[in-house]
Amino acid sequence: MPTLNEPKLIAGNANLPLAKTISRRMSLHRGVDQDLVSARVERFNDGEIFVEVYENVRGEDMFIIQPTSNPANDNLMELLIIADALRRSSASRITAVIPYFGYARQDRRTKARTPISAKLVANMLTGAGIERILTMDLHAAQIQGFFDIPVDNLYASPIFALDVKAQFKDRMDDIMVVSPDVGGVARARELAKRINAPLSIVDKRREKPGEIAEMTVIGDVKDKICLIVDDMCDTAGTLCKAAQVLLDNGAQEVHAYISHGVMSGPAVERVTNSVMKSLVLTDTIQPTQAILGAPNIRIVPTAPLFTQAILNIWHGTSVSSLFEDKTLGPIYESLYASGSL
Structure with missing residues (x-):
């Protein structure tokens, strides 16, 4: 099935080096320039987060690259606000690429009067307009069931x-x-x-x-x-x-x-x-x-794996195929052959 819209990458501040590496690898795979979407993600003096997207994203397949690592609350809010900005800018689909899913350790009630924060985060992500999640090694696999949208959990x-x-x-x-x-x-x-x-x-x-x-x-x-x-x-x-x-x-x-x-x-x-x-x-x-x-x-590095997973999601092909050595091996062979690992 031909894909009519283009994949576009945008990143918060949580892990810009990973986002830029994914961008470079996508440019290599596709043979076209695949820079991160130009945007500013900054904080006002009182700590409020502000996002402005400088490029037209109407009708595009958007991938937000943002782990919710330390500081977890700031990085989570960046992700939510970026998603809201893209939804209000008429992006056709918004996928959150969350290499590290924060709050995953709070996946159940361990004692009386405690929250299930992972479920709350899942509700917030879907409420912000995110339609798909791509992550790696969830602390508890059952967190996938907290979402009513597709969740692709990659493995290291x-x-x-x-x-x-x-x-x-x-x-x-x-x-x-x-x-x-x-x-x-x-x-x-x-x-x-x-x-x-x-x-x-x-x-x-x-x-x-x-x-x-x-x-x-x-x-x-x-x-x-x-x-x-x-x-x-x-x-x-x-x-x-x-x-x-x-x-x-x-x-x-x-x-x-x-x-x-x-x-x-x-x-x-x-x-x-x-x-x-x-x-x-x-x-x-x-x-x-x-x-x-x-x-x-x-x-x-995880960029080779995430890049291929993003391309597979965009093309509508299998993500689980990346769990096999015969699929993943060629992606990493050049890194080991060059001695960079």
């Missing part, structure tokens, strides 16, 4: 699998994938299946919130290269302690693959001083200078 595991095969190509038989808790087993199992590796679990028990009383390794990690897999790293306390426990149980070395590098407070310092040989993050959240300067932290 195919990217991580390609990276593991490139980085450990001569030592794949020694690899052991580790989930840092029981709740993340499905995510870790997905990577383990892709690289044909065994799975282990670190069972943690808390006496009270924020404190980990005990960690137990389920599985034999002796002489293994352990890869801890999780969807986000916030303060890195659990991650660093899990790495130490794995080494104490005989692991040869420990690495970590994390989808979203929230990296709050002392996280970078903890990782730098930890026993982990490497921490691999994606760029769904714009890495700080401290992260980029850390000797044992490495960033893998």
